[in-house]
Amino acid sequence: MNMNKYLSVSPEVQAALDAGKPVVALESTIISHGMPYPKNVETALNVEKIIRENGAVPATIAIIGGKLTVGCTPEQIEYLGKRGLDVPKASRRDLPVLLARGEDGATTVTTTMIAAAMAGVKVFATGGIGGVHRGAEVTMDISADLEELAETPVMVICAGAKSILDIGLTLEYLETKGVPVIGYGTEDMPAFYTRKSGFKVDYRLDTPAEIAAAFSAKLECGLRGGMLVANPIPEQYSMDPDYINENIDAAIKESVELGITGKKTTPFLLDKIQKLTGGSSLEANIQLVYNNVALGAKIAAELCKQ
Numbered sequence: 001m002n003m004n005k006y007l008s009v010s011p012e013v014q015a016a017l018d019a020g021k022p023v024v025a026l027e028s029t030i031i032s033h034g035m036p037y038p039k040n041v042e043t044a045l046n047v048e049k050i051i052r053e054n055g056a057v058p059a060t061i062a063i064i065g066g067k068l069t070v071g072c073t074p075e076q077i078e079y080l081g082k083r084g085l086d087v088p089k090a091s092r093r094d095l096p097v098l099l100a101r102g103e104d105g106a107t108t109v110t111t112t113m114i115a116a117a118m119a120g121v122k123v124f125a126t127g128g129i130g131g132v133h134r135g136a137e138v139t140m141d142i143s144a145d146l147e148e149l150a151e152t153p154v155m156v157i158c159a160g161a162k163s164i165l166d167i168g169l170t171l172e173y174l175e176t177k178g179v180p181v182i183g184y185g186t187e188d189m190p191a192f193y194t195r196k197s198g199f200k201v202d203y204r205l206d207t208p209a210e211i212a213a214a215f216s217a218k219l220e221c222g223l224r225g226g227m228l229v230a231n232p233i234p235e236q237y238s239m240d241p242d243y244i245n246e247n248i249d250a251a252i253k254e255s256v257e258l259g260i261t262g263k264k265t266t267p268f269l270l271d272k273i274q275k276l277t278g279g280s281s282l283e284a285n286i287q288l289v290y291n292n293v294a295l296g297a298k299i300a301a302e303l304c305k306q
């Protein structure tokens with residue numbers, strides 16, 4: 001049941017949860033701020049289709065008219081995609097004002113986890129998470145996503161961390177906060193566009209059942225927080241590391257020159273990288289999301305058996 005007037009769970013998602021069926025949460029910042037229209041909408045709708053094909057119910061999450069909406073309709077997805085950057089990117093600190101004013105918001109990993117937990121959804125799949133930014137020792141730019149992983153009991157499936165971040169420091173931070181970082185079929189921490197980052201995950205697990213069992217153990221022991229599953233981009237879509245890293249470096253250099261800070265940093269870098277690489281990074285991004293949501297559906301199914 002809806003816990004409060006700021007939460008709206010779609011009938012389909014609520015029915016699945018009540019029946020103990022698998023549900024996979026999805027974020028909306030990737031739609032409004034992470035990809036250009038109309039590819040963003042096309043991708044978001046394909047993502048839902050892939051989750052259904054893998055036996056789970058998709059729950060795209062956004063703030064619509066001041067409500068954390070768990071299970072957006074295709075019309076709402078189209079609206080979020082078309083409005084793009086005009087939909088405020090909503091992290092934890094943005095929720096109080098946006099909800100009180102009855103506004104819309106694109107949920108980041110952080111707020112998607114919050115809404116998923118409120119609704120009772122345990123598995124959430126996306127592309128990339130926020131982390132410790134390069135230069136954070138000076139800027140203190142550390143994504144709220146890491147704090148949320150420390151606090152909120154939702155499993156997040158991603159393709160690792162982009163090298164717009166300091167991947168080593170991101171892993172250190174997660175260790176400090178007690179967040180397990182699991183590699184799906186790999187010991188290497190993937191770097192989003194590439195299958196390796198030079199860093200290792202905490203544990204390699206090879207099946208959705210093992211991942212579900214580990215998360216169940218965490219929940220049953222009442223260990224606070226979530227778990228991060230890093231699923232490497234499929235080989236055939238992975239990018240040349242030198243090529244992508246040169247472009248990421250160029251994008252970061254430009255963001256520093258332009259004085260981009262705060263919540264604008266990540267969307268600026270994502271957009272710049274897409275422009276510099278002529279769309280090839282966008283295609284990789286789309287394919288790794290498809291790969292992650294299929295895994296999410298399988299893990300959600302296993303979790304229902306626990």
Ligand code: PSU
Pocket residue numbers: 027029030033034107108109110127128129130131142143144145162192262263264265266267270
């Ligand atoms: N990284 C990506 N794609 C994304 C994001 C991050 O590769 O779309 C989005 C996610 O919504 C993530 C947010 O939660 O950016 C992090 O923003 P910030 O760094 O401002 O915390």
Ligand code: MN
Pocket residue numbers: 141142143144262263265
């Ligand atoms: Mn930030």
